[in-house]
Every structure is written in C-alpha cells, then in structure tokens.
Amino acid sequence: MIYGYIRVSTEKQTVQNQQFELTRFAKNKNISIDHFVEETISGMASLQSRKLGILVKNLKKGDILIISELSRLGRSLLQIMGLLNICMEKGVIIYSIKENYELGDNINSKVLAFAFSLSAEIERQLISQRTKEALARKKAEGIILGRPKGSKSRLECNPCYHAKDKILAWDCKGESHTKIARRLGVHRDTLRRWFIISGNDHLLKGKNYRNSKID
Structure with a gap:
C-alpha cells in the first residue's frame, strides 16, 4: 500500500x-x-x-x-x-x-x-535563544515591550468611532445599517463590528448579526 x-x-x-x-x-x-x-x-x-x-x-x-x-x-x-x-x-x-x-x-x-x-x-533552539536574547537586551536598554501606553484601542481604530453620536441618532430614526454604513463610507461589516466592540450589539438587526463575531 x-x-x-x-x-x-x-x-x-x-x-x-x-x-x-x-x-x-x-x-x-x-x-x-x-x-x-x-x-x-x-x-x-x-x-x-x-x-x-x-x-x-x-x-x-x-x-x-x-x-x-x-x-x-x-x-x-x-x-x-x-x-x-x-x-x-x-x-x-x-x-x-x-x-x-x-x-x-x-x-x-x-x-x-x-x-x-x-x-x-x-x-529551532537557536532561533528561540536569539529571540529571548533580543528581548532581554531591549528590556535592559529600557525599551518598553508590548503595546505602548496611551496607544489607540481597537475601538478607537474603527472608522466609526468618531461618528458614534451620528450613528446612534440615525439608528434611532430607523435608518438601515446598510444606509448608515454608506453615509460613513465604510463597509457594513465594519459598522457591525463597531456595534459589537462598542457595546451596542443589541442594536444589530437579525439573528445572524447578533451572533456575529469580531474577526
């Protein structure tokens, strides 16, 4: 065989x-x-x-x-x-x-x-060792590892972040999320992700939207 x-x-x-x-x-x-x-x-x-x-x-x-x-x-x-x-x-x-x-x-x-x-x-062991040594050297030099303090959160990086009030107002008027996304010049999936990460997922329409996961 x-x-x-x-x-x-x-x-x-x-x-x-x-x-x-x-x-x-x-x-x-x-x-x-x-x-x-x-x-x-x-x-x-x-x-x-x-x-x-x-x-x-x-x-x-x-x-x-x-x-x-x-x-x-x-x-x-x-x-x-x-x-x-x-x-x-x-x-x-x-x-x-x-x-x-x-x-x-x-x-x-x-x-x-x-x-x-x-x-x-x-x-593989050498690569692992070189990585550890590089991180230790940066730490010794005073370089802060990880995301810098004050950097933008995932929510702030979303294109919809600065239009929060407008989005909620349009939604309150009954405008479809497709139309709102078009107003903002973003894809409707981007808008849906914003609803989820901003804690407004209860405003999503339909079962599929409510079960959406952030990529």
Whole structure:
C-alpha cells in the first residue's frame, strides 16, 4: 500500500497544496497513492493522539509513506527519529519530497535522517535563544515591550468611532445599517463590528448579526 500523509497545524491552513505536491511526486515516480491521511494538529502533539499514530501502527513491510517534508512527522528531534525508526524496522519506505530523501532500512538512510533532524532541532533552539536574547537586551536598554501606553484601542481604530453620536441618532430614526454604513463610507461589516466592540450589539438587526463575531 502507498500512503500519503498530510498535516497542517491550524484550520486556517489548507491541505490542498500538500495533496497536490504528493500526487505530482507519485505520478513522476509512476506510482499511485492508495490512501491519503489528513489531519489538523500541532506537530508537538503525542503520536497516540494523532491519525499518524494509527497509520504507523498499521504500516506493513513493503508499504510506502510519502510526506511533503520530514517536519510533517513532528516538531522535535526525538519524535521524528522515533517515527523513522519504527518505519525502518517495519521495512517501510519513506519518501520526503522537500528534502528529496528515500529512507529505508539501511544505515545511510538512518544517518541522513538523524543529521537532518538534528540540524532542524538545533536551528529551532537557536532561533528561540536569539529571540529571548533580543528581548532581554531591549528590556535592559529600557525599551518598553508590548503595546505602548496611551496607544489607540481597537475601538478607537474603527472608522466609526468618531461618528458614534451620528450613528446612534440615525439608528434611532430607523435608518438601515446598510444606509448608515454608506453615509460613513465604510463597509457594513465594519459598522457591525463597531456595534459589537462598542457595546451596542443589541442594536444589530437579525439573528445572524447578533451572533456575529469580531474577526
């Protein structure tokens, strides 16, 4: 069996790019992916809580697992190495497209996988350390971190903020919010968001408006 594994970290990300990439790779190899396994979950999540865990458990000798890159398997050195070791012991072949790796049960594959994972782990730690050092340096220099005091709130940044009295007066007269938005030169969704963040959401008309959420 040939499997394609796809993982994204958030709902805002799409699996379509990875699926296209895996399908194109398989076509170039003159093979066909029998089954795709897709999931939206952090790479730091335990193997037991992921669909990948079930997939790896069911893999058999001779199966092929195709991924877009090794980081899809996990976000830590131990996690990636553990998965690769399980697959190699089972006699499963792993194709990692981005790195152009074909990993199997041989010493070269194990050394290559270890070197890549170690490099990626070290790089993540270095980035984290550099970020912490930069923040500490700014703090030592007296630079205030975070939003400066006195900066505009989200409500004040809304284009409708300075027309509050006019908006409430027009609404009181029974004017539609579409018309009010047109008067102000803003989109009606901008006006709806202002009603919500300004505490006037009770003036919104209709069930959909009342259930609106701020982006």
